[in-house]
Amino acid sequence: MNNYGLYVGGEWVDTEQRFDVLDRYTGKPFVTISQASKEHVDLAVQSARRSFNEVKLSPHERYEVLSKLSHLVRENAETLAETLVREVGKPIKEARLEVKGVAGNYEVLAEEAKRITGEMVPVEANPGSENRMAFTLRVPVGIVCAIAPFNYPLSLMTSKVGAAIAAGNTVVLKPTQQSPVTACQLMELILQAGLPPEHAQLVLGSGSTVGEWLLQNPDINFYSLTGSTEVGEHITRTIGLRRCAMELGSNAAVIVHKDADVKKAAIACAQRGFYNAGQVCISIQRIYVHKDVQEEFIEEATRYAESLVLGNPMEETTTLGPMISEKEVRRVAEWVEEAVKQGAKVVTGGKPQGERFYLPTILTNVKPDMKVVCEEVFGPLVVIDTYEDFEDAIKATNNSIYGLQAGVFTQDIDLAMKAAREIECGGVMINDTAYYKVRNMPYGGMKLSGFGKEGGKYAIREMTEEKIIVLNL
CATH class of the missing domain: 3.40.309.10 (Aldehyde Dehydrogenase; Chain A, domain 2)
Structure with a gap:
């Protein structure tokens, strides 16, 4: 049976502890995945921080990576769709539509990587500031932790990882145990697309262990979750004042x-x-x-x-x-x-x-x-x-x-x-x-459906910080 490993510190890692991923139609295992230890999680975050500090991608370089990734998703569409069928149980026609949407999403995010802008701020209108000029910049938050659920594992991971890359961040992927295989396959494509080898990390394991270690690691700057309201509440209580975007429950x-x-x-x-x-x-x-x-x-x-x-x-x-x-x-x-x-x-x-x-x-x-x-x-x-x-x-x-x-x-x-x-x-x-x-639309909720937005430039805005620059001329 094939096993998918972790990707930490710029290399693939197999571990002795493994987890069976079930085919949802037969109920039988079809692959195994390695399980991360706390040391693997800490190494992943350290590696992501090192890459963020030392390897800076220009907006055009991010555009090129994401454009190539869109092309690679299309090239591997049927493999990805068949994996979705097995690990989620969705019909093959629905799975193909998910993959098609993922390729399109990377195209949108590739373009948005070149459009990150600030704005002019008319501080000179204030008495005593006549000789000043001000504008804002949007800069990457740092390390983004992307936590995706079982139901749309490829699409929802893309919304987070693609936006993080477009914004200039490094990212740690944490898929669910129930449907992690497409995230492993996506990680392979991300590297083929030319992203620097330590700009993305993949850790596998349960939310109660690996998830907790990620929440408790103080070097992660931003958490993006799609999941239940209960999990969202737990995350916000645990991470304190660090930023996050929570796409949670609904009864539409x-x-x-x-x-x-x-x-x-x-x-x-x-x-x-x-x-x-x-x-x-x-x-x-x-x-x-x-x-x-x-x-x-x-x-x-x-x-x-x-x-x-x-x-x-x-x-x-x-x-x-x-x-x-x-x-x-x-x-x-x-x-x-x-x-x-x-x-x-x-x-x-x-x-x-x-x-x-x-x-x-x-x-x-x-x-x-x-x-x-x-x-x-x-x-x-x-x-x-x-x-x-x-x-x-x-x-x-x-x-x-x-x-x-x-x-x-x-x-x-x-x-x-x-x-x-x-x-x-x-x-x-x-x-x-x-x-x-x-x-390319803003997507997010109110009340206990969460806060923050996904989708194109709106997700990038969440994953960047706004700075004010004032010139005294």
Whole structure:
């Protein structure tokens, strides 16, 4: 069985302690990964600091590395996609789309590496400062620790690592134990692209050990996490005053008004509720439909849900793959059973299929305090509730501890703008679901969905410091 090692101090390192990575469809190991010790973690950070201090890449050099990396991702697209299928369980067509997006993201970040600018500050407008001139510079923060989750391991690692490189930082990659292989393959491509050998480090191991050692290392300047709210809270408590960007939990809502294209909205919500088996931070979970179009919406959403094909995610015909673990299947099943006992109605699905799949599920007659409504399901489940007054739909959307993104389907521009202003989320998508994200837009949440932004220049801004320069002429 193939083993992937750590990359620390400019070289690949195998360790005696190894961890089995499971094929999500078969449930059997398909590769092993080496596990880092505290000494490996400390060496990785020391190496990253040394490279940051001694090797400075110009904006054009960063552009060249990231452009080459985009090209290499495209050259190795099918290998990366097949790895995603095995370690995550997503269907091969979805995996190919993730890889395609990653290549495009490196292109965007390559261009942004050449566009990092400050601004003029009119200090001369202040009495006594008439002979002064001021401007700002943006400079790298130093070492970035990139922590990525299991569901989009390649895409989310790219958002962090690519931005860190573009900004002129060095970076330590820490993938999840559940899907670390694409991060190992990405590390190989990063080196092939010409990044200085100690500018990036890869450490492998559990969050409770390797993750903790990274948090406790005082020489790391910035932490970028995509993960649960609980992990985000732990990180912010541990790292103190050091900077970070936290992209955390969500239970994304969509409002479908009576003037919307109901069929289009229903299919879009179902697609984005069950994509990647619902294991996406902006996966559609709560849908508020105007009572006048409820029946049509449920009918269309149900038709789509029941058309999905569960099976081997490596097969082209499969449209819904397994969940990340049997434990997660059992958890979703327990939440649905609890909701049904509390009065929810199962329209379709509502049960596991085997040990690793959960049927795409639609629930109605739900209440705000049910787990399937107020917590993050992270599984192939959507709940549908109704409203009469648009104001009530906005209030229901905001009745959440989370605030990542939301969607609104309406042809009324006044209602659309009202929603845009009043919905408490980092992004509001009009005539689309909450599940919309492109590479050059700011992406991040409010409330317990976190803080800080990813995406193009917005991520680079997070990973740089602003300096004021004042000239006394």
